[in-house]
Amino acid sequence: DAGVIQSPRHEVTEMGQEVTLRCKPISGHDYLFWYRQTMMRGLELLIYFNNNVPIDDSGMPEDRFSAKMPNASFSTLKIQPSEPRDSAVYFCASRRGRDNSPLHFGNGTRLTVT
């Protein structure tokens, strides 16, 4: 099992640029989550999908953020335009929504916006 795969591991970009983060969940997992983590705010849920359908996006900061899940094996989180305050570690996680299954995290994408 390859686990949750995220890319890129690190992203450094200038303010105003578009950023796209990618995630491949574990095969068979029907829930996918995007989180953001900073020292100040801890781990924040941005959005989650169930069977590729967005269920709760109330954590998405503003219209500059968008997420898609075109199929069961791929999701993207896009920031356009990026701002320095978006600098954080972005985690993707997936789980099977039954059997008391835990959440499995990817390695994260460390985003720095200058």
Place this chain on the structure above:
Amino acid sequence: RKEVEQDPGPFNVPEGATVAFNCTYSNSASQSFFWYRQDCRKEPKLLMSVYSSGNEDGRFTAQLNRASQYISLLIRDSKLSDSATYLCVVIGGSQGNLIFGKGTKLSVKP
């Protein structure tokens, strides 16, 4: 009251000590509970699930108290390698409603 609350610490303990963390939750309909461990600059990793009857994994013991709405994690004979942040996770009324605590930082000293 916050949905899931943890003492942020830090807990500074000597090697070999026993240390316990608590995590309180507000939603009485919460179904599933977990403890995660996060090392600096790494992703959170599952440490153990928490079962109603309590469960043990080596030096680690997890317990659930539904009446008082808290879960606990006990670490016995702590090692230097136990130094990390410990996050409790509660699944609320739906399978997508995972709530993380802000974590408790543990530092084990020689």
